[in-house]
Amino acid sequence: MGAVTHPHPDVVEFVSQHFVAAKLNGKEPAPDFNQALGRGKFFWGPLYVFLDSRGIELRRYLGFLPPDEFLADLRLVLGMEALIHSKPEKALEWFTSVTDRYPGSAASPEALYLAGSAAYKASGSLNPLIEIWDRLIAEHPESTWAKRADVIPDDLRTGS
Amino acid sequence: MSEIAWRTSYTETMEEAGRSRKPVLLHFYTPT
Numbered sequence: 001m002g003a004v005t006h007p008h009p010d011v012v013e014f015v016s017q018h019f020v021a022a023k024l025n026g027k028e029p030a031p032d033f034n035q036a037l038g039r040g041k042f043f044w045g046p047l048y049v050f051l052d053s054r055g056i057e058l059r060r061y062l063g064f065l066p067p068d069e070f071l072a073d074l075r076l077v078l079g080m081e082a083l084i085h086s087k088p089e090k091a092l093e094w095f096t097s098v099t100d101r102y103p104g105s106a107a108s109p110e111a112l113y114l115a116g117s118a119a120y121k122a123s124g125s126l127n128p129l130i131e132i133w134d135r136l137i138a139e140h141p142e143s144t145w146a147k148r149a150d151v152i153p154d155d156l157r158t159g160s
Numbered sequence: 161m162s163e164i165a166w167r168t169s170y171t172e173t174m175e176e177a178g179r180s181r182k183p184v185l186l187h188f189y190t191p192t
Contacts, residue, residue, distance in 0.1 A: 018183070020184050021184075022170060023168060053182060
């Protein structure tokens with residue numbers, strides 16, 4: 001799958017535009033291999049780890065994804081980066097782009113969950129979070145992200 | 161642009177990330 005996903009023109013363009021990328025060989029590890037792994041272990045490959053420009057970990061997962069799923073996940077990572085850097089409006093743009101461009105992707109429910117978080121941080125109000133999480137629950141009822149979002153007590157809902 | 165410009169040094173990757181302010185994608189793999 002890596003042979004399909006990594007050379008895909010859309011993947012090449014997106015990664016080149018938004019990331020600094022490194023490929024690290026676990027069979028012949030470089031001296032800084034363990035530093036790159038952080039507190040994790042390399043027990044199965046491929047392993048993807050995403051960091052911000054200062055080395056703060058944003059996300060890690062195992063296994064290749066097809067191009068569209070990989071691209072959706074990269075947008076999720078960029079949203080997370082914006083969120084931890086206190087740029088919730090920018091984060092919301094990235095998360096929304098996941099659900100707009102890749103609505104059927106595995107990343108889409110998580111993007112909606114995090115969009116709720118970004119919308120709350122951007123507005124200081126629970127209302128947009130509730131609206132987005134209600135959409136998450138309606139559109140992806142079987143997702144674990146919907147279950148995580150199903151925590152809003154009725155008395156916090158406007159008009160109740 | 162035909163392929164991702166993969167770096168092979170974590171240290172150099174982080175230096176470039178610091179300069180460019182871009183996040184980092186690390187792909188750990190075992191050659192087959």
